[in-house]
Amino acid sequence: xxxxxxxxxGELRASDVGSTAKLxxxxxxxxxxxxxxxxxxxDHYGISQVVVYPNEDxxxxxxxxxxxxxxxxxxxxxxxDAEAVxxxxxxxxxxxxxxxxxxxxxxxxxxxxxxxxxxYPEEIRLKHRYLDLRRETLHNNIILRGRVINSLRSRMIxxxxxxFQTPILTASSPEGARDFLVPSRLNPGKFYALPQAPQQxxxxxxxxxxxxxxxxxxxxxDEDARADRSPGEFYQLDVEMSFxxxxxxxxxxxxxxxxxxxxxxxxxxxxxxxxxIPYKESMEKYGSDKPDLRIPFELTDVxxxxxxxxxxxFGIFAKITNGGGKVIAVPAPGxxxxxxxxxxxSMDKWAKKEMQAPGLGYARLREExxxxxxxxxxxxxxxxxxxxxxxxxxxxxxxxxVFFSAGKKSAxxxxxxxxxxxxxxxxxxxxxDAGFKFCWVVDYxxxxxxxxxxxxxxxxxxxxxxxxxxxxxxxxxxxxxxTDEKKLDILAYQYDIVCNGIELSSGxxxxxxxxxxYKAFEIAxxxxxxxxxxxxxxxxxxxxxxxxxxxxxPGVDRMVxxxxxxxxxxxxxxxxxxxxxxxxxxxxxxxxxxxxxxELNIKTVAPAPKD
RNA sequence: GCGGGUGUAGCUCAGUUGGUUAGAGCGCUGGCCUGUCACGCCAGAGGCCGCGGGUUCGAGUCCCGUCACUCGCGCCA
Numbered sequence: 138x139x140x141x142x143x144x145x146x147g148e149l150r151a152s153d154v155g156s157t158a159k160l161x162x163x164x165x166x167x168x169x170x171x172x173x174x175x176x177x178x179x180d181h182y183g184i185s186q187v188v189v190y191p192n193e194d195x196x197x198x199x200x201x202x203x204x205x206x207x208x209x210x211x212x213x214x215x216x217x218d219a220e221a222v223x224x225x226x227x228x229x230x231x232x233x234x235x236x237x238x239x240x241x242x243x244x245x246x247x248x249x250x251x252x253x254x255x256x257y258p259e260e261i262r263l264k265h266r267y268l269d270l271r272r273e274t275l276h277n278n279i280i281l282r283g284r285v286i287n288s289l290r291s292r293m294i295x296x297x298x299x300x301f302q303t304p305i306l307t308a309s310s311p312e313g314a315r316d317f318l319v320p321s322r323l324n325p326g327k328f329y330a331l332p333q334a335p336q337q338x339x340x341x342x343x344x345x346x347x348x349x350x351x352x353x354x355x356x357x358x359d360e361d362a363r364a365d366r367s368p369g370e371f372y373q374l375d376v377e378m379s380f381x382x383x384x385x386x387x388x389x390x391x392x393x394x395x396x397x398x399x400x401x402x403x404x405x406x407x408x409x410x411x412x413x414i415p416y417k418e419s420m421e422k423y424g425s426d427k428p429d430l431r432i433p434f435e436l437t438d439v440x441x442x443x444x445x446x447x448x449x450x451f452g453i454f455a456k457i458t459n460g461g462g463k464v465i466a467v468p469a470p471g472x473x474x475x476x477x478x479x480x481x482x483s484m485d486k487w488a489k490k491e492m493q494a495p496g497l498g499y500a501r502l503r504e505e506x507x508x509x510x511x512x513x514x515x516x517x518x519x520x521x522x523x524x525x526x527x528x529x530x531x532x533x534x535x536x537x538x539v540f541f542s543a544g545k546k547s548a549x550x551x552x553x554x555x556x557x558x559x560x561x562x563x564x565x566x567x568x569x570d571a572g573f574k575f576c577w578v579v580d581y582x583x584x585x586x587x588x589x590x591x592x593x594x595x596x597x598x599x600x601x602x603x604x605x606x607x608x609x610x611x612x613x614x615x616x617x618x619x620t621d622e623k624k625l626d627i628l629a630y631q632y633d634i635v636c637n638g639i640e641l642s643s644g645x646x647x648x649x650x651x652x653x654x655y656k657a658f659e660i661a662x663x664x665x666x667x668x669x670x671x672x673x674x675x676x677x678x679x680x681x682x683x684x685x686x687x688x689x690x691p692g693v694d695r696m697v698x699x700x701x702x703x704x705x706x707x708x709x710x711x712x713x714x715x716x717x718x719x720x721x722x723x724x725x726x727x728x729x730x731x732x733x734x735x736e737l738n739i740k741t742v743a744p745a746p747k748d
Numbered sequence: 749g750c751g752g753g754u755g756u757a758g759c760u761c762a763g764u765u766g767g768u769u770a771g772a773g774c775g776c777u778g779g780c781c782u783g784u785c786a787c788g789c790c791a792g793a794g795g796c797c798g799c800g801g802g803u804u805c806g807a808g809u810c811c812c813g814u815c816a817c818u819c820g821c822g823c824c825a
Binding site for chain 1: 749750751752758759760774775776780781782783784785786787788816817818819820821822823824825
């Protein structure tokens with residue numbers, strides 16, 4: 138018989154009764170009775186019940202064996218009496234009567250119970266991740282992750298894509314996030330950077346004629362964490378294709394995404410085709426470029442109703458709208474009926490505290506003498522006709538509530554969008570039965586106004602191709618943009634894929650023409666030397682015959698997160714870092730020997746004292 | 749960098765207007781129990797109330813500071 142097992146702990150069935158089996162695994166739970174000791178023995182595959190009778194000479198050893206010790210037992214497979222069958226367990230019709238009992242590895246008292254599904258502090262879970270990973274939910278999440286990645290790979294390969302491995306030690310890229318830097322021993326004073334994404338490499342692969350590239354690519358960005366953003370590193374399904382339009386990218390990727398989600402949906406719906414939403418429309422309807430389409434209501438720009446203070450009696454909004462600002466309304470269906478004033482006040486508090494906004498106005502709508510009115514400040518003194526028109530525009534009725542986000546256009550929409558998500562979550566209005574609601578957000582602007590530096594700058598990817606109307610070239614469009622207004626009106630072939638309010642990726646049709654690239658950078662205030670210096674590898678390659686190409690890069694961690702039904706990205710990562718980018722288990726980052734620093738020509742200095 | 753929340757037993761949490769010896773459940777240890785499967789019953793051990801200062805006759809509780817964790821903002825082409 139094998140040294141450790143004849144079967145796994147999830148394998149034994151009624152048909153095995155009468156045979157002898159050997160099992161190895163972890164002591165999951167013990168139940169001691171006068172005449173028998175029951176041990177739930179667990180491995181990766183499942184749980185089997187082991188019974189130890191008091192006449193065995195190892196009875197005391199078994200009885201004292203701590204939870205989570207690893208043991209090996211052999212014995213006869215017995216059928217359980219009908220009333221003793223455990224229907225919850227796949228192996229519940231049988232049990233193993235121990236005839237030998239060996240402790241392979243005895244466990245100390247546990248800092249984190251493995252049994253049960255209770256929630257435990259992040260710090261302990263991360264420090265003892267191997268224990269946390271024994272627990273059912275996390276264990277299953279990690280298995281799911283492996284299956285999802287496998288499915289993505291085979292679906293991509295089936296579509297004619299080839300997988301490549303691009304360098305991890307590479308050059309710093311000046312755009313975007315902070316780089317992780319790696320000192321070079323052979324080149325004193327110089328540093329590699331870890332790739333924020335294999336962006337330039339995959340484009341170079343297109344120039345090299347490979348046509349269809351993909352990679353489950355590790356990406357590194359030195360930015361602060363969020364619940365859905367792990368610090369430091371993450372994986373994306375990195376894709377690039379030659380001789381394609383935006384539509385071709387959608388046609389290639391949508392079936393992969395829909396297919397993978399359907400494969401692991403377990404009854405949850407996946408709606409296809411994914412709707413296309415222009416960026417501008419997304420901002421106006423949802424206050425965000427990552428809309429949660431499960432929320433059954435939208436924002437409305439109601440600025441026009443507030444401009445004349447003599448008709449509204451509400452000076453603040455009149456001042457804001459007449460100063461070029463916006464008032465954006467967020468409906469709260471049924472909230473006046475279902476919620477107390479406390480709910481409305483708490484939203485205002487939330488806006489001030491968490492969103493650091495001036496505030497969030499609200500109005501509760503009630504019926505009075507056949508008309509819908511509100512006694513709250515924003516609408517209290519409205520001219521009846523104007524109020525009726527406002528409510529009509531928003532489709533609001535008595536019993537509903539409404540919030541008003543007012544201020545500069547971008548800030549007003551931002552708060553309104555966040556309020557839409559919060560209202561829906563707090564009121565339970567997110568349609569959970571909708572499953573996975575994807576959309577493509579398209580037509581991103583090429584440039585945006587940089588308020589800090591008072592200039593036009595790239596809004597997303599500087600390598601995107603500007604959109605041009607029929608009969609014009611991208612170069613024509615750039616050349617005609619002689620004012621800031623015109624520059625800001627230029628759209629790019631830039632797109633995002635979003636699911637249930639989570640941004641999965643962004644992608645673009647790339648700018649593969651060197652002259653257009655120089656011009657695009659010039660508009661954002663960068664001379665040709667910037668392009669030549671910072672993007673040397675790519676711009677040089679473009680001078681030797683570059684195919685039109687484009688791609689996308691959906692985040693793998695976030696896909697698994699959605700499929701696993703968790704809103705914490707750490708729940709789908711094996712060994713995540715905490716919010717301060719520390720690995721509490723491996724004790725990273727850590728100080729290193731002076732000798733190692735000397736070899737790298739590096740000296741550390743104490744951090745500057747805080748003020 | 750900024751803001752919110754949390755910090756009490758190994759773990760999850762309760763702890764009143766400041767008042768005697770800080771509690772419960774799970775886990776752990778010992779005992780009992782004819783078959784359990786979140787077994788049950790009895791008993792026991794286990795606390796720098798995050799840390800430092802302050803107010804007070806008296807602080808887990810109030811005040812100031814600080815640290816840790818976490819959520820959000822900034823940031824994330």
